Amino acid sequence: xxxxxxxxxxxxxxxxxxxxxxxxxxxxxxxxxxxxxxxxxxxxxxxxxxxxxxxxxxxxxxxxxxxxxxxxxxxxxxxxxxxxxxxxxxxxxxxxxxxxxxxxxxxxxxxx
Amino acid sequence: xxxxxxxxxxxxxxxxxxxxxxxxxxxxxxxxxxxxxxxxxxxxxxxxxxxxxxxxxxxxxxxxxxxxxxxxxxxxxxxxxxxxxxxxxxxxxxxxxxxxxxxxxxxxxx
Numbered sequence: 001x002x003x004x005x006x007x008x009x010x011x012x013x014x015x016x017x018x019x020x021x022x023x024x025x026x027x028x029x030x031x032x033x034x035x036x037x038x039x040x041x042x043x044x045x046x047x048x049x050x051x052x053x054x055x056x057x058x059x060x061x062x063x064x065x066x067x068x069x070x071x072x073x074x075x076x077x078x079x080x081x082x083x084x085x086x087x088x089x090x091x092x093x094x095x096x097x098x099x100x101x102x103x104x105x106x107x108x109x110x111x112x
Numbered sequence: 113x114x115x116x117x118x119x120x121x122x123x124x125x126x127x128x129x130x131x132x133x134x135x136x137x138x139x140x141x142x143x144x145x146x147x148x149x150x151x152x153x154x155x156x157x158x159x160x161x162x163x164x165x166x167x168x169x170x171x172x173x174x175x176x177x178x179x180x181x182x183x184x185x186x187x188x189x190x191x192x193x194x195x196x197x198x199x200x201x202x203x204x205x206x207x208x209x210x211x212x213x214x215x216x217x218x219x220x221x222x
Contacts, residue, residue, distance in 0.1 A: 004155070006155075031208065033209075033210065035212070040121075040214065041214060042114075042118070042201065042212050042213055042214030042215050043156070043201060043203075043212035043215075044212075045209060045210070045211065045212070048208060048209060050208065055208055055209075056207075056208060056209045090155055090156070092155075092210075096208070100146055100158040100161060101146075101158070101203075101210055102158065103148075103155030103156045103157070104155050105153070105154055105155050106155050
């Protein structure tokens with residue numbers, strides 16, 4: 001069974017630009033969550049989607065948004081990029097909270 | 113507000129000895145706890161979990177202990193091996209959302 005796939009793996013953007021990251025979950029998983037990982041901050045929850053609906057949202061500004069498509073693939077968008085948005089963005093899919101979350105390799109975003 | 117905390121950013125252990133990684137949480141509504149392991153340039157991988165109705169779960173060299181009254185979770189690795197060197201995240205869930213700690217970097221010295 002294929003794992004969670006995130007594209008692209010690496011991205012360099014300039015302040016003020018916007019970026020879209022993509023995540024393809026494990027087949028059959030309808031829950032997709034996004035996390036931001038920065039040194040010293042661990043994994044900060046961004047949002048979770050289930051069947052194309054955002055069920056949970058973390059404490060991030062409105063510049064961070066996402067969506068999920070009918071095939072469960074998800075995208076995350078960050079507008080008006082700031083230097084502090086440089087991080088590893090991880091996507092995870094799961095069957096439910098009791099099944100654990102399976103992570104992709106992440107997208108390393110660098111804002112210059 | 114960090115609801116799941118790992119207060120030790122790093123830990124070094126001799127090969128063959130026990131590694132103990134600790135995690136504290138604040139939300140008494142958490143009912144499922146998990147440990148993840150992360151190597152550089154890879155996403156975290158699920159290691160072991162425990163339901164709040166249990167106080168111990170064992171899987172090979174890995175044992176997770178849950179002390180609900182103290183809101184404390186620990187992961188024991190016995191014996192520790194050099195391949196266990198990684199960052200370990202604990203996580204807790206209430207409903208559909210996972211809350212992660214900041215991670216502990218474990219180094220197992222050969």
